[in-house]
Structure formats: C-alpha cells, structure tokens
Amino acid sequence: MNKKAFQIIVDNTPGVLSRISGLFTRRGYNIESITAGETADPRFTRITIVASGDDETLEQIEKQIGKLTDVRDIRELKTDESVFRELAMIKVRAGAKDKTNLISIANVFRGNIIDVGPESLMIEITGSSSKIDAFLHLLDGYEILELARTGVAGLFRGIDKVVYPANLLGK
C-alpha cells in the first residue's frame, strides 16, 4: 500500500465535502486524512486528502475526484516538492512533578502549553504527522486524557505550482 497526498481546489458549494467523501465510500477507496478550509478567495475551498492504495487505485482516485463538477483543480502533493503540517492538541493527566517534565518534552518539540489545570496540561504541537507520532510516543508513560488531531494540510514549495483563482474561473 502506498500513500499519496492530494491538493484539491473546489467550488465552495453546499455539500461539496460530502460529495468527495462519498466518492471514497462508493468506490471503496481508503482515506487516511482529510482537511478542508476556505482559501484566500472565499469562492474556493482547499481540501487536502491523504489516501492509501496501490498505484492503480491512487491514479483512479485522482481521476475520479478530478471528474467531479465542483472540483476546479487536483494535483498530487509530492513529498519532495511540498510541505505538510498537522496540528495536535493533547490533554495529559499531570501533577506538579509531571508538569515540569512534560513542559520540557514539549519544548524540545517546539510545542506550546495552551491550558493548565490542577491535574492536567494541554499541549499544542504542530508538524509533520511523523513528528506528532514521535511526540506521542514519548508520552507513553503518561495518561493521555484527550487527543485531537486535525489531519494533514499541505502546500507546494515556491511559486512554480501556485494555483491562481483567476486561472480557475475559466474552467
């Protein structure tokens, strides 16, 4: 099984996210993560999907999504040309002594402490999915009370592959 990330620019129409996720269910594709948010131009939404499957399936995924009426543009975010980020919020049970340790681990990973309670600590950490996995691995000895991961968002490096809204409107 291979993994690929896709950047999809879609018209900001009602139900667009459900059309895309529905396509994955219908055709039996595997979705690893999906994130969506408005672009700088509110007419469009950027969706980042990480999908898994064999090469033929991944090629089909790109073609089938590209065929959807609401989809303006789809391209693969190749690892060597792109930057990926994911955000995780981790609530850990922590007494006074645990807090000191946790804060120093978080510092190493450039995480932020965003909430402190008498018995808990909330850490925000941003990075590639593997960085977040590594950080969670370090918390093995602690009790994670709650974990929220946003899923992966990605962009191409540089300006060569920028998708300009003006160019999309012609399609």
Add this chain to the structure above:
Amino acid sequence: MNGAQAMVKCLEAEGVERLYGYSGAAICPFYDALLSSKITPVLVRQEQNAAHMASGYARMKGRAGVCVVTSGPGATNLITGIATAFADSIPLVCITGQVVSSMIGSDVFQEADITGAVESFVKYSYLVRDAQDLPRIMKEAFYIAESGRRGPVLIDVPTDVMACEIKKYVYPDKVQMRTYKPTVEGNGAQIAKVIRELEKAERPIMCVGGGVALSGAIDEIRAFVRKYQIPVVSTMMGIGAMPSGDNLYFGMVGNNGRPYANRAVGESDLLLVVGARVADRAVNRPDLITENKVLIHIDVDPAEIGKNVGPTIPLVGDIRHVFRQIDKSEIHMKDHAAWINTLCEYRLRTQEVRAKAGKAYVDVRAFLETLSLRMDKNAVFVCDVGQNQIWSTHYFKVSEKGRFMTSGGMGTMGYAIPAAFGASQARPDRQTIALCGDGGFQMSMCELGTIAQYGGDIGIVILRNNTLGMVMETIHSLYDSRATMVDLGKDTPDYKKIAEAYGMGYEMLDGKGDMEQALYSFLHADGARILEVSVDPRDRV
C-alpha cells in the same frame, strides 16, 4: 455453511415466514439457499412493490417485513418503497445482492452504490465485507428495524460474501450496540408532570398518530380515553386508532382534515400529541399551536419532539409502555362532559359536503360510507394516494376491529394494491380491500400478475375518473385551472379486459347501477377481484 445459507438461517431464527423479492445474478446464492427453507418467497413484478408488500405485511404482523432483491437496478427500484416505509416508520429489512467485493467501485455490470443511495431513507444500512459478520448484522438489522421508532434497514451483500464459508455459525441472542439504545419506558418524573397537567385540564384533547398502531397500543389508548373521557382527533396515519363512530372521536386534523377537528385542537387547553409528528399537513402553523395551551408530546423518537413545535412537557418512550405506566396511577380528572358536548355540537353543525356528482357517476362519498359499512367488521382497508385518500379519510368508517392503512408521509401512488396484498398474506383470515384511483392503479397494476399467481384474495376498488384528480385540484386553486399533465385518456385501459387477462372477477358501478348489489357481490366474492367505480372528474375533495 456459506454466507447465503447463514442468511437464511438468520431469517428463520427471526421467525420470518414469507418474503418478497425479485431474483437476479447477484442474489442467486441467497435464493438457492432459500430452497431448503420453509420460508415462502413471493416473486413480485417490480421491486418497488416488494417493499410495499413487505410494508403491508409488516403492518399487519407487527414484525419487520422482508424484501430481497438483486444488485443494481433491482436495488435502485426498491428505493421508493424504502422511502415510503421510512416516512411512515414501517419496519423493513431489505436485503440487496451486490457485485463481487473486489469489483465494488469499478462500475461493473449491475453495480449500484445502494447503501449510499438510500442513506437518507433508512434507519441504518450495512455493506457486508466479511461473511463472519452476517449473523451479527442480521440480528442488529431486525433489532434496529423493530425497536424504537420503527423503520427500514438495508443490508447489501456482495456475492462472494454469500459464497464464503462461515467458520462458526452462532445467531446472537442479544444485540450489543453501544450507539443505539432506544428509550422504551417513559421517565417517571415526566409522567408525574403529565398527570399533574391532565388533572388541571378543563378542555383536554388527544391527537393520535401512526405511532399508536405501530407500538401496538390501540387497546391501551382506547381504554385510557374512555376511562377519563378525553376527546380524540387524529392525523392521517392515526386513523383507526379510534373507531370512526366513537363518541369521543372528532376526525382527522390538518389542511385536508375536518374543520371541527381543527377547531377542537384550537380551543383545547391541553393538547396531548401521541405518536404523531405535528407535521406540516396536520398542523398549519405549528409555532402558534402552543399559544393558549399546554402541549404534551409523547413519542418514541426524541428528535421528533420539539422538531416542529416546542412542547411544554416532552415524554420519550414507546406509546404502549408509557400508557401502561400512566395507567398505574389513579388520575383525578376534571369533568369534561361540557367540553365534549361543545365538540359534539361543532361536529353536528358542520354541513357535510354532499354529492356534486353528475347523474352518470357514482356519489363517491355515499359509496365509501356504504363500502365501509358493508365490509367485514375486522376488515383491512388500504387506500392509495390522491382524492381517493382524502375522501377515504373522511367518509370511510373504521369499525372497532377494522384497520385503515395508507402511505401517509411519502404519499406514494401505487402503494395500496401491493400493501393490501402483503396485508392479506399476513392475515388471510381478514377481508382485505384496496382502494385506488385510476392513476395509482396503473402504477402498480403489474402486480395483478403476482396476486393472480399466488392466489391473492383481495378486492380492488378503482375510482375511475380518467384524471389525476388531486393534481387537478392543485391546478384549480393555484394555476388558474389550466389543466396539464392530468388527463389519463378516456377509453384505455379497459379494466374489464385487464381483470379477464389475470383471471380476476370484475364488476362495474356507475350512476345508474345498484350500489348495494354491486358491493354485495364484490365483497362476497372469493379471490382477487376488481370493482370499477365511475367517479365524476369534476368532483373535488
């Protein structure tokens, strides 16, 4: 044992005796396995009607109806039937064959994403990936369909899953679902509040819906309102919860309802909504209904409560259970005699709309009234959708032990004939009559083949006016009477010849005929038969 054989075993374990369906390549393994079972399959003529037959069957059996069809077009044809059952909360278990698992998503022959397509019309659906899950899924499907607010559940089974060997077949005793736990018993504190309000009420009224029959609470409700002298109105789905001739019954509410029923609701100081949705056709302005009264809403589905109107007291639970709980307390009601007298007066003062029919035609109001009075006391009556439905709600008298069924929420034309056939198979001991217009009849007349083949014993009344009458009424009121798309043609079909073609009995009644005589021979004949009734196309509900 393979997956298909396990599915049959599961159906047997659920006590299924009969199912409705249509075969095809993707469902062949199932029907092959069914050969060695006592379950009787009924081969319909179009899949939609398999769902309607299962619906009629379920409503008379009080258990989920089962329909089994093939993949692709077989499955998509089922959709209208599923949506119809969903709108009226009828329990169905619908099984569809699916293409081989590895091909799903590649648009092979007769592939349709049926779980995706029915998403908004089912309580739940399954696409079975692993044959080992089949017993659990079948158990859950029946449980979900038959518990809480009833409804259809769909199970989509790829052919390779049906062919797969089951390592260990065990049909579970119990359902273990963390996410689905319907409330059956009413909350004690809420019941106490309901009783307090009932004791304060001077002008109480109960509005019953389809939930009463679905939860098997007709006896409980009648006993309650008779004991405490509470007048009753109903929604369309609630017709028959009270006998039409009961002193305490004041007819159907809503746009198509009785003016005195609506007035009764308007002037009450306590409205007890029981197993009804407070839907748009029943209540014109739901937001205004609570202005001058206490509203108690009792329903098994918490999402219905407060959806259209905010109740003063919500009470979640199965109607039968809730009223058995309420019955445990002695309630000291005020005297409602004066209030009931007022409502009786409203009813008496209402001028009945009487025949507008020309001499050549049958007076449809008198006809329906006479039909209902001449039918067996425990007969089952299924009306279709259109003018025939609205007339039936007004003029058909449901007797103490009679049943009245129709497609209420979805208003699916063509429901009556297959549903009546299903009902008659569930209760062959009861007389079953379907009533439809000539539009609805032609939507499901292919099922005359099924009825003839399986020796169906139902009477079909066709109100013939060569017109889509209900649409014509909309055109009259909103489109300046510019008739379009409502004319069914004058001379075709010849219903007598159709009856002959299927070996069915046939009678014709027009304005010159003897109604009593025609009804006598129609109602006393055996086997499937048709009574064609000539109705004035200008008549309105």
